[in-house]
Amino acid sequence: xxxxPIAPIxxxxxxxxxxxxVELWPQETIVRLAALVEDPVAKQDAFSAALDAWAAGGxxxxxxxxxxxxxxxxxxxxxxxDLGTExxxxxxxxxxxxxLFRGDWHFPxxxxxxxxxxxxxxxxxxxxxxxxxxxxxxxx
Numbered sequence: 001x002x003x004x005p006i007a008p009i010x011x012x013x014x015x016x017x018x019x020x021x022v023e024l025w026p027q028e029t030i031v032r033l034a035a036l037v038e039d040p041v042a043k044q045d046a047f048s049a050a051l052d053a054w055a056a057g058g059x060x061x062x063x064x065x066x067x068x069x070x071x072x073x074x075x076x077x078x079x080x081x082d083l084g085t086e087x088x089x090x091x092x093x094x095x096x097x098x099x100l101f102r103g104d105w106h107f108p109x110x111x112x113x114x115x116x117x118x119x120x121x122x123x124x125x126x127x128x129x130x131x132x133x134x135x136x137x138x139x140x
Contacts, residue, residue, distance in 0.1 A: 003118075003134050009033070010122040010130040015071050017103075019120055019132045028108050029079065029087065031120055035071040035101035043067035068096025068103070074125035077105040081115040081136075111136065 004021040011017070016036040023030040037043060050064035072094035079087035087107045094103040111118055121131040 003136075005132055005134060007132050008036075008130070009120065009132050010075070010124065010128055012075070012124050012126070012128050013071070014038070017071070017075065017122060017130075019122075020102075022118065022120060022134060024111050026110055028106060029111055031077050031079070031105045031107070033072075033075075033077075033103040033105075033122070035068060035096070035103075037067075037071065037101055066095040068101035069094055071096075071101050072103045075103065076123050078121045078123075079107055080119045080121070081111060082117050083112055083115050085109065085112055085115065 001024045002021050003024070005019055006021075007019050008016045009019040015038075017033050018036055020032045020034045021030075023032070044067060047064060047067050054061070054064055075094075077089065077092075079085075081087075087109055090106050090108045092103065092105045096102050116135070116137045118134045118136055119131055120134065121129065123129045
């Protein structure tokens with residue numbers, strides 16, 4: 001089952017991060033965010049220029065970061081439900097270029113079918129916090 005609120009959950013560095021979806025799988029829960037970047041073309045152009053300079057310089061040093069990586073730097077996602085289930089984050093992937101800046105967080109535990117609500121909380125290293133409460137009753 002997929003719950004898709006498409007709701008802002010955190011604002012950082014002038015960019016809104018939206019909760020796109022929460023996927024409820026039998027053995028895991030996946031949270032997906034999208035960054036609502038006001039001028040993705042400028043970020044893409046800057047990334048392309050940095051990538052070209054890196055390549056022209058003999059590919060010395062680290063590969064330039066995708067624009068989406070900086071948007072999600074130090075962002076943490078946590079889950080809680082009304083039953084007190086322990087959700088431990090396992091893996092995540094973030095990045096993006098062009099107009100697509102995405103972040104996915106994987107939790108290797110299913111949301112119990114008896115849970116009535118799930119709360120997704122986003123926070124960053126600067127103390128910014130936001131959350132979205134998702135009703136689950138009659139949805140699993």
